[in-house]
Amino acid sequence: MANTPSRKDLTGGARLRNMSDWFLGFGVLGLMLTLVAPLPPMALDLLLALNLSGAVMLLMLTMHARDATELTTFPTILLFATLFRLGLNVASTRLILTGGEAGSVIQAFGQYVTGDNLGVGLVVFLVLIIIQFVVITKGSGRVSEVAARFVLDAMPGKQMAIDADLNGGLIDADEARDRRMSVAREAEFYGAMDGASKFVRGDAVAGLIITGLNLVGGIAIGASGGMSIGQAVDQFSKLTIGDGLVSQIPALLISTAAGVLVTKDSSDVGLGPNLANQMGARPKATLIAAATIFAIGLLPGMPKLPFFILSTALVLMWRSGQAAEDARDLAVVEKAEAAQAEASPAPTDEEEVAELLKVDRASLEIGYQLIPMVQDSSGSGILDHIAQLRRRFALKEGVVLPPVRIRDNIKLGPKSYRVLAGGQEIAAGEVEPTLFMAMDPGTAAAKIKGKAAVDPAFGLPAVWIDASKRDEAEILGYTVIDPTSVLVTHLSEVLRGALPELITRDDVKDLIANAKAIAPAVVEELIPDRLGIGEIQQVLRNLLAEGVAIRNMPAILETLSDNAPRTRDVETLTELTRQRLGRALCEQYADSNGTIHAITLDPSIEAQLAAAVGRSNDPDASTIGPAYLTRLVEEIGQSLGLASQSGKNVVVLVRSGIRRFLAELVRSSLPKTAVLSFNEVVPARSVDTVSVVRMKESAPAA
Template sequence: MSALLTMLKSNGATHARLLAGPILIVMVLGMMVLPLPTFLLDLLFTFNIALSVMILLVAMFTRKPLDFAAFPAVLLFATLLRLSLNVASTRVVLLNGHTGPDAAGKVIEAFGHFLVGGNFAVGIIVFIILTIINFIVITKGAGRIAEVGARFTLDAMPGKQMAIDADLNAGLIGEDEARKRRAEVSQESDFFGSMDGASKFVRGDAIAGLLIMAINIIGGLIVGVAQHDMSMGDSARVYTLLTIGDGLVAQIPALVISTAAGVVVSRVSTDQDIGQQIISQLFSNPSVLFLTAGIIGIMGLIPNMPHIAFLTLAGALAWGGWMLHKRRQAAAVAAEEIPPQAITQAQAAAAEASWEDVSMVDQLGLEVGYRLIPLVDHAQNGELLHRIRSLRKKFAQDVGFLPPVVHIRDNLELKPNDYRILLSGVEVGNGVAMPGQWLAIDPGGVTMQIKGTPTTDPAFGLPALWIDSALRDQAQVAGYTVVDAGTVVATHLNHLMHRHGSNLLGRQEVQQLLDRIGRDAPKLVEDLVPKTLSLTALQKVLQGLLSEEVPIRDMRTIIDTLSEHGPRLAAQAAGSGGQPDINELIALTRRALGRAITQQWFPGDGELRVIGLDVKLERVLSQAMTTSGGLEPGLADTLLREAQAAVERQESQGNAPVLLVSPVLRAPLSRFLRHHLPQLGVLSNTEIPDERIVRVTALIGGSNGQ
């Protein structure tokens, strides 16, 4: 029952709000057509005054124009109400004015007798002055401000819309916030446009007040003399006082509402209302108060001036300036006693922690010293920025996925010419770059030495020199590889991105890769993830390939292989209560990609000159891997030493440093040798295409090293 009553009350309130506008219009029309009793006329005049004061106070306390967006409509209805009261009071004055000063009600009598002392000449002058103030000063100024505001608001509207779209595209705001801001921009333009037109209501109301007063005075004289046999003097006195009272009781609310219109359109949008703005800005400087007090005090000392008024006001202003000065001194002393760092720390400590305080680590970053800033400054057209963009595109084409964006920032803790490369906030490489100089790298076999600052190529560790630009051509003739500072940093970054490609491939990148393939072959992706493998298992397989710098461009072959062998391995793992063997999946995928892997190390169709394992060493390694699961320290040192020698022999002969082993040994040997000899590739026999000819040109574990 209570719920039903609540619903009925809510519906009643809603219907009352809906009927407020039509009822007001009917009342206005009724006052223009139907005669009103004097009591009701007094009540409506009082309501008109209260409404005008309320409108002015609301305008004073608004902080931005849209807080009083209904003002143009309110202005229209208030003007109609005032004019309809003028019509109703004119009817009463002309019909009953001969009966006495209270013929049109107590309100008109009060304004006509007590406010102007019963002197109709004074009343006419006061009425005309109020009308001039309203018509020429307030209404004209507010109308001009509204006109200019509407023009500027409409001109700025496209720029504001573009700014909202830019914030939305940059991810700074959401769709709901963007929609809300667009609505505010549209409402603001509508408001100022409406105010430009609504100001004409007030202007017309002032003109109408003058005309109504003149018509009432003339009409009163005619009615009093012709119809009620009054003398010209009595008729002028009675009807003029009533007309002036009627005009003042309408013109004063009109002046108040005009002031409210000027306040709304002339204020500047801040977090303060108009009163707070005036107090905080007009009385905020003690020097202004002191100077004003001095000027007023000097004027008060002039003979025949009202000394008490001037000197009292000067003393009040001086006292206010002194209090404001003391307050500023106290604030300055308090600020000196508390260091700014302590204030900042106190504010930070007082604020509640939020997710905004959590700083995320950049997945891939580049920090540079201050002398390298021109290389990465967009305003200075930094060449390194363009190289990094090209580098990411080339990486995506060669490796098979888009690497994360490289976040570049300056670091004053670094030496001026130093830089460092970060992976998930951890340094993985560093180097030195000399802007304006060239790095001459010695690839081996240079014909002559040149003058320069010795250093090491940061990417591959080759001996190099920093040389001046004048020696560039000479260094190239001598056999050096010459590159500029930006290329040094870009090459180093590219080398580390390939080496750490497995760390750059996260779940998000894997999902984006699947989405990209799914656009062309959706069924292929659906059969693999999640039916056969989980997204995490696929990520581990791809990371295993990237850890040995095997490109994953051929995702169709990778997915076909995993879809073929995944169910079998998953069934075996389910039978033993475990997960599919990722290492076996990687080995099967490498076998399927064998032709591409071989081509990567040995371009063309020539014979494959590789490093082999001695039969005895291979047997020992197989036994160690299968029984103990690792290498003894002595065996590990021997293997590493002889692998290093074999790699040097291969490189000196111009052959690729590739070790060819059995499938069982390939994965463990690759993991062991990768950290010590990153340039060495480890392939299995099953990854070599049948048509390629293999020749062992270096041997690990042989008695003579061959």
């Protein structure tokens, strides 16, 4: 409360704003009062002046508004203004019919417009009514109706765009909330304006009827009160016309303000500067118009002076616009040069040497014919795919993929590309930028002609076909992929396999910081007393190397904290962490029914492998040699091949003591094979043993 200003500290404007609710309440009650209570001429003059001043003020506000939604209260103001004018019409009608006068304002308007000719005044009044009713009110009402319809139709698309920007990380939650409120406010405003325009239209009709009643009723009352017909017509006609003008001129101003508000576009400046900028932005058009008007002035019988003056004014406008255009062009050039200088400032010798030392963590080099694939107008270029790829890696693997830098390399073939990690090539491939890749999933009805190829991501046979054959290939049962998706899919698989190399200590530090926001006690307990960031990095690398997602960082850190007092061996900690993440592993490899299909090893083989890794308690277990291990991997590969023919996702299931050794053994020959331990299988899961791997001969001595 110390920062709350006291009543003495408030300025006069601030005090008025604080009392605005009181003023508004009494004002609305006063409007109702004018409909039933008689007003003296002096009070009526004051209220008529207030009505005219308010209309002028509202018109100026709409002309200086930068956006229509800046005046969201305009529909309500329109309602109050219409009600105010009707109340003044009732009060003035009462004065005209009862006393034959209606104050100085109405008398002055009627005398000034009509003068000595009542017909002229009546025609002027009718012209104003027609302009108000037919042109402005009808046009602004139609614009409000169409604008409301289009705003409501575009609202779902705007909401989806906001959600897309929020999901893409371009905006935060607060900005997204503000944008949604802005969209809702815009829809509410145009919807309200659509209804409020009916008030203006009804006001014009009511003004015309009231004017007719005043004229007929006044003449009749004057004649019955002893006045001659001529005197009654003269007096009441002037008062009626004055009353109509006093009410219709503010109505015309307010309806014009409504039309300006619903027809103006959003801009950083008001209507005046915006109009001047746009009108003066085409100096050539201004010069042509000046020459045309000058030629019209030369026609026989035409008054030359007004046309020559207007032509001269347009020439001056053309010179001003030309100078402004030259200034804008110069500003654009200077801005471009400044941006280029800022983007690539002249490097010093030290900066050039330092730049040479920088190595991109992940990069993609492409040939010159693949450059158009980087970004296209449809939003399906390589850059767009990489942005989606980073989100998928974060959601699935729990790792924020480092930015992938794309550059052209003239040393590569025109259709070739290569993927680099830490500046070293880890994969390469070639795509046809103008063709589509068709792959036979095994169900194609016939062969399709094209350029034979191999899918770079999975090594499957494929065919490059023209875009005209795409529909035919899909009908035959081929899977058709565009060249950008072929390249990005290969990039995705390569980066997924390279995640252990890409994750750095800084990445681990960020992951730990995110986990600390959820589980601060675990992080404080683990780091730095029990494990360092480097040791946690090694555990995460081991997990990623075998395709284990690390999204559940609190669970990983909790497991490490529980077991670090007993051992700091990274491999052992990795196995314990895998067991803690067993449910996620089972979800990853189970089928839709929750069943894990696995092949197992003969118990004798497991005993011999346990002896090889030094974890067997059997003193009679014989050692094994490289030839035995090679044949074992071949037997596992054959069993996996047979089991996978049914379309099942098959894993190798062994005891926990040999899981890591066997996983490393088969990784070089069978990189996609998952090796799980019995301790990692959640008890609630169903395990289907597809086959058991057996060796036909005993293990030879090492």
